[in-house]
Amino acid sequence: MERTILHCDCNSFFASVEGVLNPELKKYAYAVCGDPEYRHGIILAKNELAKKYGVKTGEAIWQAKSKCPKLVTVKPHYKIYKEYSEKVFNIYCRYTDLVEPFGIDECWLDVSGTTHLFGSGEEIADELRSVVKAETGLTISVGVSYNKIFAKMGSDYRKPDATTVINEDNFKDLLYPLPAGDMFMVGRRTAEKLRNAGIFTIGDIACADERTLKRILGENGRVLWQNVNGFDYSRVHSFDYREAYKSIGNGATFKRDLVSQRDVRTCVFFLCDKVAARLRKHNVECSAVQVGIKDTNMHSINRSVQLQSPTDLSFDLRRTALSLIQDNVDVGKDPIRALTVTGTKLLNGDDVCEQISFFDLDYHTKREKEQRLEQAKDGIRHKYGLGTLTRCSFIHNEFGF
Ligand SMILES: [Mg+2]
Structure with missing residues (x-):
């Protein structure tokens, strides 16, 4: 029908x-x-x-x-x-x-x-x-x-x-006469890639070879080809249907740019504390972390990495987020305007069992301490309010949080 x-x-x-x-x-x-x-x-x-x-x-x-x-x-x-x-x-x-x-x-x-x-x-x-x-x-x-x-x-x-x-x-x-960029899900970057391949209109996408599109845009290219040809069979979900959380993230545009290691640390701690608290609240753990970094020219990059074992701790998130930032930005030289930290590939907290590596027992002892600390903080905030506990580095900060 x-x-x-x-x-x-x-x-x-x-x-x-x-x-x-x-x-x-x-x-x-x-x-x-x-x-x-x-x-x-x-x-x-x-x-x-x-x-x-x-x-x-x-x-x-x-x-x-x-x-x-x-x-x-x-x-x-x-x-x-x-x-x-x-x-x-x-x-x-x-x-x-x-x-x-x-x-x-x-x-x-x-x-x-x-x-x-x-x-x-x-x-x-x-x-x-x-x-x-x-x-x-x-x-x-x-x-x-x-x-x-x-x-x-x-x-x-x-x-x-x-x-x-x-x-x-x-x-x-x-x-079909409309520019390719008017198609649903075709952003500025994708439109540019299409233009470089001589694909200018939605009609051009429809006429393009499915394999060519897949080569240019990956799996999204195949879906795009199907969409412009009217082969979209996805269903409309009911109002109360909520897909299980696929990711949980927090981001901020800071009141001033981050120009030092110290700035980056402070802001990463702030975002990771938030993300971790939300992961625990929803009883989920993430098995990958993604960081979005925007520079002062509004240019953004996203980088993600798979974790060795799933987590809901700020401790793990910030270690990972900081190393992703170090690997991709020359901190101190390239000012950062905005950051997001997202926990992805979420698992139900009840299904997670931790893998302990015997080569890194130090890390695990430290992690266990952090876990108790973060749970205790959740408890205090739950009982006395969100604002009752904060990191010293957040007090009177210049970043607007
Ligand atoms: Mg509107």
Whole structure:
């Protein structure tokens, strides 16, 4: 049976919520921006008027203001956005129980089983647009298709406040002339690799040889080829379905750059303590560690390494993270702007048994001590509050945490 899948996307979500809360704003070009004090001073969302001036999400406030000097900037109110997100998702849930969120303001709906109640996919899409607008003041754009990827492409195709149907008859006409970078899951880097191989449009991807794509992009190339040809059979999960945690990570953009070993140590300790506490909270252990490093030119690299045995200790995470950083950055010479530490390949804590290497008993004695220490700290924080214990190096630090 052909499926009917919708992808709904709130238009300029953060900016639209601000407009609902304060309708006066709508007279002006405005944008929701991060806090410049913490170097998060970038555009998070903008309204249509600001868009007309060429203001782009992700650019610095000064860049936006050079194009639109009268741009009104608004601080984000994440708690309120979460409430609006829930309101909108609750509306979707009236039409099907298969509602799979994709971020705070987007989700897929599989309405194959409910079209006999509510009408065709297109009719449901139009109804959703008007119900969401009436009940929340927000507009959404909706893509209707027979698979998730094309539904997502549909909600991007025309916005704001529009329905786009992409079916087996029209998908080539609508999608194939678009640049390859417009395809779902094709980022800037991937688009560049494709361009270098003479692949410029989505149609070019579809016509390319599956093996060529696999050579350029690895396994992702094969999946991409299938997606542009409409062979996406992935299912829409129900709203309460949560995939088991695949990874747990924390990152930060620091208030000032990290320019010494000491800076890096302090910040790695901070991130690893957080990640480890979350691993223990969810009773999982990671068997690999990934570090993301961003330099002052906004260039990022990710490096990961497999651990000898799984862990939920900050002690193991920071040893690994620090050595990954040493191996990839000339600390002291190349300033670091942002770092993330992520524990990946998670295992259920109950299934983990530790492998003890007899060649490294020193390490194990030390590790056992650390384990008791970290568990004791969890206990104290649980009983007396998160802020009761902190490392001396974190007090009055200049990094913004
Ligand atoms: Mg959106």
